[in-house]
Amino acid sequence: MESIITIATVLTMYFNAANDVNAPFMYNSDLEDGVIHKIEVYEKKADNQMCAKMEYRYSYDEQGRLTTREVMRWDESKKQWVNDFRHTYKYYKNGYNMETSKWDAKQNGYDLPFEVTLYREVAPNVTSVKTFKMNETKDNMFLTNSLLCMEPLDIISNRLLAVK
Numbered sequence: 001m002e003s004i005i006t007i008a009t010v011l012t013m014y015f016n017a018a019n020d021v022n023a024p025f026m027y028n029s030d031l032e033d034g035v036i037h038k039i040e041v042y043e044k045k046a047d048n049q050m051c052a053k054m055e056y057r058y059s060y061d062e063q064g065r066l067t068t069r070e071v072m073r074w075d076e077s078k079k080q081w082v083n084d085f086r087h088t089y090k091y092y093k094n095g096y097n098m099e100t101s102k103w104d105a106k107q108n109g110y111d112l113p114f115e116v117t118l119y120r121e122v123a124p125n126v127t128s129v130k131t132f133k134m135n136e137t138k139d140n141m142f143l144t145n146s147l148l149c150m151e152p153l154d155i156i157s158n159r160l161l162a163v164k
Contacts (some may be wrong), residue, residue, distance in 0.1 A: 002156070012067075015017075016075075024043055025041050026043075026044060027042075028042070028043075031043040037057065037058055038058070054071060054073055055081045056072075057069070057070040058070075059091055065090050068089070069087040069089075070085075081109075083103035083105075085103060086100070086101050087100065088113070090113045092120075094121050094122075094152060095120035095127075097117065097118050098117045099113035099156075101112060101113045101114065102146065113134065114145065115132065116132045117129060117131045119153055121147070121153045125150060125151065127149045128146075129145070129146050129149060129156070131146075
């Protein structure tokens with residue numbers, strides 16, 4: 001099973017977003033040796049002013065697979081990027097998990113994942129997608145969505161990283 005979110009997937013996503021001349025957003029990337037480590041997103045206002053919006057930070061493992069996608073938002077009062085949430089990717093033989101965690105400013109770290117989505121290739125060109133959410137007491141997760149996609153896992157993976 002070769003359906004993995006890779007450096008090439010992130011790079012393709014960036015170039016697709018950056019080349020859309022009609023989009024109200026501008027992108028600035030930190031690209032080194034063909035690897036995107038960071039993308040800053042700015043919004044074009046009607047008066048052509050640029051306003052900082054989001055920053056995405058990417059980490060990869062030794063195999064070039066995406067392991068974390070951290071999302072920062074611009075805090076205008078502090079004039080700096082602040083943590084918002086993080087996607088963590090864990091890979092398995094037949095798919096991967098994507099965990100979503102919110103930033104906890106009081107703890108100065110990410111909380112337990114509040115959502116986990118499991119992507120599994122169950123047959124050629126068939127992917128199972130199950131999403132679990134954390135309950136209010138943060139001691140158990142419950143199934144919120146389950147579906148079968150009649151598409152290969154790599155196509156679904158590419159759609160997950162859309163910036164817009």
